[in-house]
Structure formats: C-alpha cells, structure tokens
Amino acid sequence: MTQRDWTDLTDSVRVCHSALYATASTVVSRPGSNEVLLVDPAWVPSELAGLATDLTDAGLTVAAGFSTHAHHDHLLWHPGFGASPRYASPGATALAERERPALLTALGPGWPTELTDLLGRVSATDTLEPWGELVIHNAHSTGHAALWVPDDRVLLAGDMLSDLELPLLQETGFAAYDAGLTALRPYVERAAIVVPGHGSPTGAPMERWLADRRYLDALAAGTDADDERLANPDMPQAHAANLTAVAESRPAE
Numbered sequence: 001m002t003q004r005d006w007t008d009l010t011d012s013v014r015v016c017h018s019a020l021y022a023t024a025s026t027v028v029s030r031p032g033s034n035e036v037l038l039v040d041p042a043w044v045p046s047e048l049a050g051l052a053t054d055l056t057d058a059g060l061t062v063a064a065g066f067s068t069h070a071h072h073d074h075l076l077w078h079p080g081f082g083a084s085p086r087y088a089s090p091g092a093t094a095l096a097e098r099e100r101p102a103l104l105t106a107l108g109p110g111w112p113t114e115l116t117d118l119l120g121r122v123s124a125t126d127t128l129e130p131w132g133e134l135v136i137h138n139a140h141s142t143g144h145a146a147l148w149v150p151d152d153r154v155l156l157a158g159d160m161l162s163d164l165e166l167p168l169l170q171e172t173g174f175a176a177y178d179a180g181l182t183a184l185r186p187y188v189e190r191a192a193i194v195v196p197g198h199g200s201p202t203g204a205p206m207e208r209w210l211a212d213r214r215y216l217d218a219l220a221a222g223t224d225a226d227d228e229r230l231a232n233p234d235m236p237q238a239h240a241a242n243l244t245a246v247a248e249s250r251p252a253e
C-alpha cells in the first residue's frame, strides 16, 4: 500500500488529495486526542484503503465521519475506518437516502459491494461539536455544509471556493448559491485557510471568495465570465449548465 501524500495545514487539520479531481479528504483532530473527525474521504477504492491504512499507521481512531453534501464523491466510507457514526446535514441526509440509486450509478462500475454498501450511510445533524461549527445552506446541493474549525481558523468549504471548479449551481439554482456564498463570507473573512472539496487549500481565502462572487455577478448580469477556471476540464459544460439555470430562474417577460 502506497502511503498517501498528506499535508498538515495546522496542528489539527491535515488533508490529502485524490488523483480524481483533486478531491480533498480531511482529518480534523483535537489537541491531546487520537480521535479524529474524517471529512469526505475520497475517492477510488484503493485510495480509501490507503486512507484507512494511513490513519491506523498514525495511531488515529475515527470518532466520526462527516459528508459535506450528498454527492457520490463525498459520501464514501471504508470498513477500515471503523463503525463510527457518520453525519451530514438534515437536508443532505434526506437527499442521500432519496437519491441512493442515482448516487450508486454515479460511482461507476467496478466498486466492491463492501464499499457500495457504505455509500451515503449518514445520520442527520446540525452540529459537529467539538470539532467545529456547521454552516448549512443550499448552494451547490441541498443541505450543503461547510465546517468551520474555529481554533485553527480553517474552513472546510465542501464543493465551493475551489480553484479548479467554477461555482456549480445547476442543482439548486442561482438564488440558493448566492445565499450560500453570502452565508460563508463571515467565516471566510476570519479564516486563515480555506480547504475546498476539489483543488488546492488556500491561505488567501477572500481571493477565492471574491472569485466566486465575481463569477456569480457576471452570470447574473449576463456578461462574459472572465474566469481562469473555465480552462479546466468539464468547466465549459458546467458554465453552460449554469447559464441555463440562470435563464430558467428569470421570470418570463
């Protein structure tokens, strides 16, 4: 088993990234404890097994799991993480249950049953103390939740504030995304580091937030989005879907 490439962002927050879409798996610990919160472990089966091995080798026990939202690449688990409780927001939990067949399809072929059985087995919560504070909104996906780790001033942003992905708003629409981004702002302002669900953590959180703000403003104004993320794989299609979502949300004249 190859050891995965971990980055210690702070004393309590470490992250590693999947080969697929640079999906972040994040571990949050508490001072003096070997019990950790595991957020969005991803992604392919060999990587999940590697994560389990790494945690064991580091002497860490998974006390709880957390899924930032109900998309297939954020609802994964591995038997090696143990049988600890797994959580998501109430809205994301309901969505994961309702959309389970589609989520399994989205994983693609070749997944062992021991992993598909564990997809999306989350329970609803609106609090994640003592690990941090949940910021629950409906941008990107119903019940999407960021996790604010106050002692370290780290914001785990889920599928927002990414340097790879544009805001993806086709699922819940422009207004929900706008409101979600606004809800994140006070946390971003205080944050030392923002960790997006895909792409690179940043020590310049407001720049990331403003990039998303500018993109949304351009969408709303119907002007060209001058956004370097448009050059990334799948993003032209995502941008087209966003334009459709905005057009559909405009009242008919």
Ligand SMILES: [Zn+2]
Pocket: 069, 071, 140, 141, 159
């Ligand atoms: Zn997502």
